[in-house]
Amino acid sequence: MxxxxxxxxxxxxxxxxxxxxxxxxxxxxxxxxxxxxxxxxxxxxxxxxxxxxxxxxxxxxxxxxxxxxxxxxxxxxxxxxxxxxxxxxxxxxxxxxxxxxxxxxxxxxxxxxxxxxxxxxxxxxxxxxxxxxxxxxxxxxxxxxxxxxxxxxxxxxxxxxxxxxxxxxxxxxxxxxxxxxxxxxxxxxxxxxxxxxxxxxxxxxxxxxxxxxxxxxxxxxxPAAFAARYAPEDAALAAEIATARGRLTGVDLPDTELRRIAALCAAFDVDGMRADLVIARTAVAHAAWRGGTRVEADDVRVAAELALPHRRRRDPFDEPGLDPRQLDDALDRADDAAREEEPPRSDPDPDTDPDAAPRPPEADGADDSPSPEGEPDPDPDGPDGGGAPEPGERPAAPPGSEFRTRLLEVPGVGDGAPGRRSRSRSNRGRAVHAIESPSGGIHLVGTVLAAVPHQGERGRASGRLRLEARDLRGAQREGREGNLVIFVVDASGSMAARERISAVTGAVVSLLRDAYQRRDKVAVIVVRGSAADVVLPPTSSVDIAVRRLRSMRTGGKSPLAQGFLRAREVVARERLRDPARRALVVTLTDGRATGARDAVEKARAAARLLGESGAASVTVDCETGMVRLGLAVDLARAQRGGYVRLTEMSAQQVAGVVRAAA
The missing domain is CATH 3.40.50.300 (P-loop containing nucleotide triphosphate hydrolases)
Structure with missing residues (x-):
C-alpha cells in the first residue's frame, strides 16, 4: 500500500x-x-x-x-x-x-x-x-x-x-x-x-x-560587457523560439510527407517506430521555426539528418553517421512511395525490383568498417600499431564467427567502477550486512538491533521503538564492477594458419563485445615479429579495438615474454590512474614462444612476473591438432591464473564461470 x-x-x-x-x-x-x-x-x-x-x-x-x-x-x-x-x-x-x-x-x-x-x-x-x-x-x-x-x-x-x-x-x-x-x-x-x-x-x-x-x-x-553586447541577438532568438512554439499546432503534416517519412525509416531498416515519430516532430518543429504552415520535403530531410545517424547502428561496433549519398538515394525512392496512393509492396527484392528501397550495407552482410582511404588513423605508426610490416608477415584472415562467451571473472570483491563483470562493494545490489554509514541506504534490521539495547535508558516502557540518529545503520551492498581487460593476442607464425587466426580474432571480437556489455575498459597487445605492441591503450571505446584487429598482421616470431612484460607495464601504469579498477589479462596463444634459444623459459619467467603483479589472468589455449605440446598450460600455471581452451570459450557449449586464480 x-x-x-x-x-x-x-x-x-x-x-x-x-x-x-x-x-x-x-x-x-x-x-x-x-x-x-x-x-x-x-x-x-x-x-x-x-x-x-x-x-x-x-x-x-x-x-x-x-x-x-x-x-x-x-x-x-x-x-x-x-x-x-x-x-x-x-x-x-x-x-x-x-x-x-x-x-x-x-x-x-x-x-x-x-x-x-x-x-x-x-x-x-x-x-x-x-x-x-x-x-x-x-x-x-x-x-x-x-x-x-x-x-x-x-x-x-x-x-x-x-x-x-x-x-x-x-x-x-x-x-x-x-x-x-x-x-x-x-x-x-x-x-x-x-x-x-x-x-x-x-x-x-x-x-x-x-x-x-x-x-x-x-x-x-x-563577461558582463561581452554578454551585454550579444543580449539583443539572444533576446530576438528567444522571441523567435517562443513564436515558433506558438505556431506548432497550426503546422500541417500532410499524408504525402508522412509516407515520405515512413518510407525513409523503412529504407534504413531502423528498429521500432520511435524514428518515425521523432522525424515527424522534428519536421513540424523545423517548419514552424522557418515560419511555414506546412511540412515540406526539405523539413523532412533536415529531420532525417538529425534523427537517423544513431538509429541505424545495429551493433556497438558499427560506424556511426549517415552517408549523404545513401540519404539522397533513399529520399529519391521515398518520393516515389510518397506519391503512391497505395502502400508500397512489402519486402521487395532489391535484386529483382528496381524500385525497391535501398538497404543499409550491413543488411547485405557487407563490411561497414571505415575505408582506409581518407580515414585518419589515430595511431601514428599505422593501423596495427606495429610500424612497417616485417618479412614474412601478412594481413590476418577476417574474424571468424562470433559467439556469446563465458564469463571471465576476477576473484574476490573489488571497489571498482560499476559494471557487470566481477563482484564488488556497491551502492546497488543485494545487502550483505549492516555498516555504521547509511550511504548505501538504510539497513532496517541493523538499525533496529542498534537501537534495542538503549530503550531502557531512553525511557521506553512499551509502545513504539525510540530511535536516535546514532542508531542509523547503512546497508553494505554487493554488486558488480567493470574491470580493465587486457588482451594479449599471439599473431606469430605458428598462429598464422588462416583457420586458426580467424578463430582467434573471432574469439577476441566476441570477448570485446562481452567487455562492451559489461562496461569494461580494454587494451590490446599484439605479439608478433620482434616485439609486443600495445595497439590499443586502455580505453572504453571497444569499437576502436575491433578496427585494429581487422587490420592486424600475422607472421614472424613469437616474443611472448615481451607480451607478458608489456601487459605488466600496462597494469602498473593503470593502477596509478585508476587504483580501484582491477585488471584481468586474457592471453590467446598456443604457447610456442620463438625468437631466441631460451624463448620458452623467458616466456615462463615473464609470465611469473605478471602473476606476481597481482593481476588476474586467463590463458586461452589456441593449440590445435592431434599432437599437443601443452605449452599454454605451463604459461597459465606460471601466471597462477585460469586456463581454458579456445573451443571451450562459448557459453553455449560449456556452462559455468571461469574465475582467474588468485
Missing part, C-alpha cells in the same frame, strides 16, 4: 541564485556569440521549439564548445508557469558520479527523526521538470543511473519505491548529453532515447578559429 509522503516542489530560483549560476565560466556565454556549430545550434533550437522531440546527443572531441552551447540554451527557453507563477526554465546538470538518492530523491531523515513524520526530499529530476537535464560525459554515466533516466524519459514521471516510501512525481525534461566517443559508447537503450544526434568537430578554417579565440578572450576579460 502506498504511503502518503509530501513531496515539496523544487523552489523557483531567485535573482541571487540566477546570478550565482551565471558566475561559472561558461554559464552566461551568449548563445548568439558561438561561432560555427550551426547543426548543433539548430538541433537545440528545434528541441526548444518542440520539447517532445526527445533531446539531443552531442558527440565530439574535447574543446569543441559542446558544454558552452548547451548551457547557453537555457537563457533562450520560454519561462515556465507553475501554480500561477512564472519562473525561468532551469538547466539541471546531472553529475556522472551522482548517487541514485541525489538523482531521484530519498526520505528526509532529519525530519523523520526530528519530527516523527514521513517526508521526501526530491532529487535532481524534480528540479529538471519542464526544463533541460544536462549530462556531460553521458557515456560514462553509471548503469544504475542510466536505468533511472530510461524510466523517467519513457514515462515522464519518476517512481520511487525505497526505504518504506512509495510515490511518484512528474519529470518531463529535454535530455541533452555530451560525450567524447573515444571514451566509450552509450548503451543502445539510452542512445535511442535521444531524439537527435549531432557530431561536432573543431573547424579547420583559419578565420573561423581566429574568431573563436578572439570572442572567448573578450568574454574572459569582461
Amino acid at each position: 502506498s504511503s502518503e509522503v509530501p513531496v515539496p516542489a523544487a523552489p523557483p530560483r531567485g535573482p541571487v541564485e540566477i546570478a550565482a549560476d551565471a558566475a561559472g565560466p561558461d554559464a552566461t556565454y551568449p548563445f548568439s556569440a558561438v561561432v560555427g556549430q550551426d547543426r548543433l545550434r539548430l538541433a537545440l533550437i528545434l528541441c526548444a521549439v518542440h520539447p517532445g522531440i526527445g533531446g539531443v546527443l552531442v558527440r565530439g572531441e574535447k574543446g569543441t564548445a559542446k558544454s558552452t552551447v548547451v548551457r547557453a540554451l537555457t537563457t533562450l527557453l520560454p519561462p515556465v508557469v507553475t501554480e500561477g507563477r512564472e519562473r525561468p526554465a532551469r538547466l539541471v546538470e546531472l553529475p556522472v558520479g551522482a548517487t541514485e538518492d541525489r538523482v531521484v530523491g530519498s526520505i528526509d531523515l532529519e525530519r523523520v527523526l526530528r519530527d516523527g513524520e514521513k517526508a521526501f526530499a526530491p532529487g535532481l529530476l524534480a528540479g529538471a521538470h519542464d526544463g533541460v537535464l544536462y549530462v556531460d560525459e553521458v557515456n560514462l554515466l553509471h548503469d544504475h543511473l542510466v536505468d533511472v533516466l530510461l524510466d523517467a524519459a519513457a514515462m515522464g514521471r519518476v517512481h520511487v519505491e525505497r526505504d518504506g516510501i512509495s510515490l511518484s512525481y512528474p519529470a518531463r525534461f529535454v535530455l541533452v548529453g555530451t560525450m567524447n566517443p573515444e571514451e566509450g559508447e552509450l548503451r543502445p537503450q539510452l542512445l535511442d532515447r535521444f531524439g537527435l544526434t549531432v557530431d561536432v568537430a573543431a573547424s579547420r578554417d583559419v578565420d573561423e578559429r581566429v574568431e573563436v579565440v578572439r570572442r572567448r578572450m573578450a568574454y574572459e576579460r569582461d
Whole structure:
C-alpha cells in the first residue's frame, strides 16, 4: 500500500541564485556569440521549439564548445508557469558520479527523526521538470543511473519505491548529453532515447578559429560587457523560439510527407517506430521555426539528418553517421512511395525490383568498417600499431564467427567502477550486512538491533521503538564492477594458419563485445615479429579495438615474454590512474614462444612476473591438432591464473564461470 509522503516542489530560483549560476565560466556565454556549430545550434533550437522531440546527443572531441552551447540554451527557453507563477526554465546538470538518492530523491531523515513524520526530499529530476537535464560525459554515466533516466524519459514521471516510501512525481525534461566517443559508447537503450544526434568537430578554417579565440578572450576579460553586447541577438532568438512554439499546432503534416517519412525509416531498416515519430516532430518543429504552415520535403530531410545517424547502428561496433549519398538515394525512392496512393509492396527484392528501397550495407552482410582511404588513423605508426610490416608477415584472415562467451571473472570483491563483470562493494545490489554509514541506504534490521539495547535508558516502557540518529545503520551492498581487460593476442607464425587466426580474432571480437556489455575498459597487445605492441591503450571505446584487429598482421616470431612484460607495464601504469579498477589479462596463444634459444623459459619467467603483479589472468589455449605440446598450460600455471581452451570459450557449449586464480 502506498504511503502518503509530501513531496515539496523544487523552489523557483531567485535573482541571487540566477546570478550565482551565471558566475561559472561558461554559464552566461551568449548563445548568439558561438561561432560555427550551426547543426548543433539548430538541433537545440528545434528541441526548444518542440520539447517532445526527445533531446539531443552531442558527440565530439574535447574543446569543441559542446558544454558552452548547451548551457547557453537555457537563457533562450520560454519561462515556465507553475501554480500561477512564472519562473525561468532551469538547466539541471546531472553529475556522472551522482548517487541514485541525489538523482531521484530519498526520505528526509532529519525530519523523520526530528519530527516523527514521513517526508521526501526530491532529487535532481524534480528540479529538471519542464526544463533541460544536462549530462556531460553521458557515456560514462553509471548503469544504475542510466536505468533511472530510461524510466523517467519513457514515462515522464519518476517512481520511487525505497526505504518504506512509495510515490511518484512528474519529470518531463529535454535530455541533452555530451560525450567524447573515444571514451566509450552509450548503451543502445539510452542512445535511442535521444531524439537527435549531432557530431561536432573543431573547424579547420583559419578565420573561423581566429574568431573563436578572439570572442572567448573578450568574454574572459569582461563577461558582463561581452554578454551585454550579444543580449539583443539572444533576446530576438528567444522571441523567435517562443513564436515558433506558438505556431506548432497550426503546422500541417500532410499524408504525402508522412509516407515520405515512413518510407525513409523503412529504407534504413531502423528498429521500432520511435524514428518515425521523432522525424515527424522534428519536421513540424523545423517548419514552424522557418515560419511555414506546412511540412515540406526539405523539413523532412533536415529531420532525417538529425534523427537517423544513431538509429541505424545495429551493433556497438558499427560506424556511426549517415552517408549523404545513401540519404539522397533513399529520399529519391521515398518520393516515389510518397506519391503512391497505395502502400508500397512489402519486402521487395532489391535484386529483382528496381524500385525497391535501398538497404543499409550491413543488411547485405557487407563490411561497414571505415575505408582506409581518407580515414585518419589515430595511431601514428599505422593501423596495427606495429610500424612497417616485417618479412614474412601478412594481413590476418577476417574474424571468424562470433559467439556469446563465458564469463571471465576476477576473484574476490573489488571497489571498482560499476559494471557487470566481477563482484564488488556497491551502492546497488543485494545487502550483505549492516555498516555504521547509511550511504548505501538504510539497513532496517541493523538499525533496529542498534537501537534495542538503549530503550531502557531512553525511557521506553512499551509502545513504539525510540530511535536516535546514532542508531542509523547503512546497508553494505554487493554488486558488480567493470574491470580493465587486457588482451594479449599471439599473431606469430605458428598462429598464422588462416583457420586458426580467424578463430582467434573471432574469439577476441566476441570477448570485446562481452567487455562492451559489461562496461569494461580494454587494451590490446599484439605479439608478433620482434616485439609486443600495445595497439590499443586502455580505453572504453571497444569499437576502436575491433578496427585494429581487422587490420592486424600475422607472421614472424613469437616474443611472448615481451607480451607478458608489456601487459605488466600496462597494469602498473593503470593502477596509478585508476587504483580501484582491477585488471584481468586474457592471453590467446598456443604457447610456442620463438625468437631466441631460451624463448620458452623467458616466456615462463615473464609470465611469473605478471602473476606476481597481482593481476588476474586467463590463458586461452589456441593449440590445435592431434599432437599437443601443452605449452599454454605451463604459461597459465606460471601466471597462477585460469586456463581454458579456445573451443571451450562459448557459453553455449560449456556452462559455468571461469574465475582467474588468485
